[in-house]
Amino acid sequence: GESVGLHLPTLSVQEGDNSIINCAYSNSASDYFIWYKQESGKGPQFIIDIRSNMDKRQGQRVTVLLNKTVKHLSLQIAATQPGDSAVYFCAEVNFNKFYFGSGTKLNVKP
Amino acid sequence: GAGVSQSPRYKVAKRGQDVALRCDPISGHVSLFWYQQALGQGPEFLTYFQNEAQLDKSGLPSDRFFAERPEGSVSTLKIQRTQQEDSAVYLCASSPVENANSGNTIYFGEGSWLTVV
Numbered sequence: 001g002e003s004v005g006l007h008l009p010t011l012s013v014q015e016g017d018n019s020i021i022n023c024a025y026s027n028s029a030s031d032y033f034i035w036y037k038q039e040s041g042k043g044p045q046f047i048i049d050i051r052s053n054m055d056k057r058q059g060q061r062v063t064v065l066l067n068k069t070v071k072h073l074s075l076q077i078a079a080t081q082p083g084d085s086a087v088y089f090c091a092e093v094n095f096n097k098f099y100f101g102s103g104t105k106l107n108v109k110p
Numbered sequence: 111g112a113g114v115s116q117s118p119r120y121k122v123a124k125r126g127q128d129v130a131l132r133c134d135p136i137s138g139h140v141s142l143f144w145y146q147q148a149l150g151q152g153p154e155f156l157t158y159f160q161n162e163a164q165l166d167k168s169g170l171p172s173d174r175f176f177a178e179r180p181e182g183s184v185s186t187l188k189i190q191r192t193q194q195e196d197s198a199v200y201l202c203a204s205s206p207v208e209n210a211n212s213g214n215t216i217y218f219g220e221g222s223w224l225t226v227v
Binding site: 041042043044045046089091095096097098099100101102103 | 114141143145150151152153154155158165166169201203209216218219220221
């Protein structure tokens with residue numbers, strides 16, 4: 001099956017700093033990737049996505065970078081806020097199946 | 111509400127008991143997905159419906175797991191003879207499109223937390 005993993009299980013940042021969450025994927029044929037945020041007791045919430053024909057995509061305070069050469073994704077959150085505290089998952093999508101990594105917990109310290 | 115609704119939110123089952131988890135997708139959504147999320151892990155695909163047709167059930171871990179969506183709307187995930195390893199959050203998601211070609215069209219419910227004791 002697919003393998004999508006994250007390098008850091010827990011990330012602590014100071015409020016106002018930028019956060020970078022990393023993810024590695026295994027299927028070089030994957031062409032669509034999504035970042036999700038999951039707060040405690042809730043389902044995953046879409047943050048941003050990127051297709052393999054792009055290497056960068058920006059949203060509001062978030063940027064996703066895709067490096068297909070090394071099969072690596074990252075999520076950058078600018079000016080991290082306490083409301084950003086959650087678990088973040090990357091997922092690759094193939095044939096309507098989402099293959100999720102194990103997640104990175106982001107702690108934002110006030 | 112307007113979101114994906116799952117029930118029960120919390121279920122404690124004795125080992126060997128059968129359980130049924132219900133998903134009410136967003137009205138009119140064609141696609142429906144079930145995922146299993148173990149503690150501290152990412153969700154793992156179980157099965158996928160397009161309307162009432164179950165197009166992919168390759169993620170169901172054993173023949174004790176069964177899912178249905180008889181009228182193309184509400185779906186039920188049934189687990190027979192529950193085992194401790196079945197303890198997890200079961201997430202349902204729905205989408206108005208047939209293909210998951212855009213992540214922002216897929217909406218997850220809050221999950222049903224199953225604990226088998």
